[in-house]
């Protein structure tokens with residue numbers, strides 16, 4: 103490719119709304135162009151990267167036995183009413199009407215459409231297992247689109263869906279995909295981690311996210327450096343930090359803590375470690391009648407150690423809280439505790455509440471908690487002696503770095519990650535709702551066991567940059583680079599020898615299968631080099647009159663701070679070695 107026939111458009115400055123490196127650099131390198139909020143043009147330079155991501159994904163999906171098809175971006179609402187998502191999904195699902203006032207949606211994923219295909223096409227167990235995938239535009243009306251194509255509203259996803267005769271077979275299909283994902287992410291050349299994710303209703307070891315490690319990642323990922331334990335914060339298990347409850351010491355004492363309404367302030371005021379305090383969170387659940395009226399409200403008290411934070415996903419798994427919960431209102435808190443937040447605790451309640459203690463709290467003794475009286479806390483509180491055993495003991499906190507790993511093989515560390523892929527077993531949620539069945543060996547209809555597998559194709563381009571950039575621009579891994587070699591002739595427009603050598607090398611590299619770019623724009627060297635460093639091409643070859651006189655060129659890797667002199671005759675082989683490294 104020659105620059106004059108392509109489209110190179112770089113910017114000195116990033117637009118003001120670009121916050122993270124990938125967004126800034128993709129805009130400056132002319133890879134994307136904003137059309138609206140969360141909606142971007144993929145410009146020629148950026149599209150080449152996206153095509154490379156797609157090609158790797160497609161090759162490995164095909165290798166793993168998945169079959170490609172394409173489903174429409176605009177889908178009739180009927181299917182979505184069948185699954186319940188038309189009514190149930192929030193405003194992320196963009197709904198629209200056609201000229202006949204019929205309802206449609208823009209696909210955020212395609213479970214409904216694929217289940218509709220399966221129920222028509224897959225009639226017998228003999229046709230299973232099956233895995234269909236597409237690489238297609240998605241639309242999600244994200245609440246907070248940001249970071250360019252990292253969290254766009256329109257984006258490209260590879261989404262695959264497996265259909266199996268039973269759960270055991272579905273888990274096998276899931277493992278095939280998980281292995282394919284490892285192959286895909288290995289080929290990208292990015293540092294990533296596969297982490298256990300919340301597997302929702304199905305439970306078990308059946309949901310994993312693929313996370314690209316980067317400081318700006320939105321997800322906290324937990325791992326154990328001395329074992330293979332890795333999980334998203336949502337799913338990372340918090341063990342009890344105290345093995346067994348100690349004996350009660352001094353008597354319970356109501357202690358003045360004037361104006362100290364946070365655990366940290368109370369601990370500092372009392373001269374005690376924060377780990378001796380317990381914080382109280384008040385939740386409420388509503389039982390709703392079929393008419394939508396609230397029949398009954400229950401109030402819950404969650405107890406966490408003062409230095410710990412609540413994990414909403416874990417709380418949502420507790421019996422009674424599964425169907426949704428909210429924070430209690432000021433009136434509900436007053437009714438049950440007779441006190442305002444800041445001084446709440448489990449002792450001396452006005453009205454009974456359901457008490458849920460975190461595993462660590464359940465083993466604490468001589469702890470500090472609110473006294474349900476403004477400006478007072480209890481010290482030396484002890485289970486059984488001063489308050490009844492909690493109704494529920496559960497893991498309801500976020501783990502913190504340094505916690506013991508739940509596999510007992512070391513301590514946990516926390517990294518930031520960007521979720522670029524997600525694999526999970528869906529079960530029969532969609533097949534049952536949409537009556538999608540096949541006939542088993544006995545001729546009986548059975549619902550499909552499904553799995554679904556996403557890869558954020560466009561997000562990967564952004565994630566790769568978050569992980570690989572420097573002050574001069576992007577540093578693409580070879581597998582994703584828009585071009586892997588750029589030829590920078592000095593004086594292409596005025597020196598016939600330089601032009602001839604550059605053209606010849608360009609053709610040789612093309613013939614050798616190298617994605618080469620020849621910058622024939624006749625730019626000054628400084629500006630030319632800066633452009634390609636910004637764009638992030640992995641290898642640069644400088645062709646100059648002076649070098650040619652000695653039969654030599656200069657080759658420099660994007661991460662190297664010095665060029666190497668290479669004989670003209672060896673340069674193709676040299677570049678091939680460099681690109682394979």
Ligand SMILES: Nc1ncnc2c1ncn2[C@@H]1O[C@H](COP(=O)(O)OP(=O)(O)O)[C@@H](O)[C@H]1O
Nearest residue numbers: 252253254257259521522523524556557558561
């Ligand atoms: N708004 C978005 N912009 C870009 N990529 C996205 C967006 N939302 C999801 N993706 C990508 O699609 C993949 C599959 O989506 P899914 O797991 O359904 O998303 P989420 O976890 O955000 O609900 C994600 O792992 C991510 O890589």
Ligand SMILES: [Mg+2]
Nearest residue numbers: 311521523524
């Ligand atoms: Mg996900």
